[in-house]
Amino acid sequence: MATLLTGLSRALTVLEELAAAGPEGMAIKEIASKTSLDKAVIHRILATLKARGYAEQESESGNYFLGTRTLALADVYxxxxxxxxxxxxxxxxxxxxxxxxxxxxxxxxxxxxxxxxxxxxxxxxxxxxxxxxxxxxxxxxxxxxxxxxxxxxxxxxxxxxxxxxxxxxxxxxxxxxxxxxxxxxxxxxxxxxxxxxxxxxxxxxxxxxxxxxxxxxxxxxxxxxxxxxxxxxxxxxxxxxxxxxxx
The missing domain is CATH 3.30.450.40 (GAF domain)
Structure with a gap:
């Protein structure tokens, strides 16, 4: 059986939660509650996803939501x-x-x-x-x-x-x-x-x-x-x- 990459698995878990949250997005504490991941780990994942366009952050609420890069992937597919x-x-x-x-x-x-x-x-x-x-x-x-x-x-x-x-x-x-x-x-x-x-x-x-x-x-x-x-x-x-x- 292939060895799973823990970091990638965690990032995909966060992406799935953002997708389920819809356009309102989620705060880091909500993601932590749903995934049982450490807030510091989630913050690093979200920073990486933002840098690559797979997540965005609402300036007023601070909530994170799916970025346009995820939609582009679906369009290519x-x-x-x-x-x-x-x-x-x-x-x-x-x-x-x-x-x-x-x-x-x-x-x-x-x-x-x-x-x-x-x-x-x-x-x-x-x-x-x-x-x-x-x-x-x-x-x-x-x-x-x-x-x-x-x-x-x-x-x-x-x-x-x-x-x-x-x-x-x-x-x-x-x-x-x-x-x-x-x-x-x-x-x-x-x-x-x-x-x-x-x-x-x-x-x-x-x-x-x-x-x-x-x-x-x-x-x-x-x-x-x-x-x-x-x-x-x-x-x-x-x-x-x-x-x-x-x-």
């Missing part, structure tokens, strides 16, 4: 290349269980960029490839992400081009309620899609969808595939990521 790797196993599993085409996309301005495509055993002729960018408003991937943070028509307007506000708003409202978004033959004749958003905290970082010929996509199949996406993502996502709750 969740960049496109890493997200594709993180979500690959779930995409393969969803495609295999449904025998349908699976896409993964990430938000890019008003659009969604496709970063993964898993083909089923049978071919489905669709105009998609890794790297393509489609409007969020017209795709199940994009609508699923919009539903995580767009709550009014005014907010939605910023993501629209020539699309029908009523049609997109109905799709977003439906995604709020169901936990998955739909697109039925709006981008390609004969093709329908169901998508689920993937969030870090409250913000969308990606979405996963299944693409199905419209003649095999009655309402029962829509619900079945939406639930399959949700259940698979719930069981495979790392703790830093989550999917929307069903309202």
């Amino acid at each position: 969740l960049k496109q290349d890493n997200l594709r790797e993180i979500l690959h196993a779930a995409a393969v599993e969803v495609s295999a269980q449904s025998n349908e085409l699976c896409h993964v996309g990430v938000p890019e301005g008003k659009g969604v960029r496709y970063i993964e495509k898993i083909e089923p055993d049978h071919s489905i002729r669709v105009v998609s490839h890794i790297g393509i960018v489609n409007p969020q408003a017209t795709t199940s991937l994009g609508r699923a992400m919009l539903a995580t943070h767009v709550n009014t028509r005014a907010e939605l307007d910023g993501f629209l081009g020539d699309e029908s506000t009523d049609q997109v708003w109905c799709a977003v409202e439906s995604a709020h309620a169901a936990g998955f978004a739909l697109e039925i033959e709006e981008n390609e004749a004969g093709i329908s899609c169901v998508g689920v958003a993937i969030k870090r905290g409250s913000l969308p970082v990606a979405a996963m969808s299944l693409t199905v010929p419209a003649d095999r996509m009655p309402q029962e199949r829509q619900i079945e595939l939406g639930n399959l996406l949700r259940s698979t993502l719930k069981s495979t996502l790392p703790p830093s990521l989550n999917i929307p709750d069903i309202l």
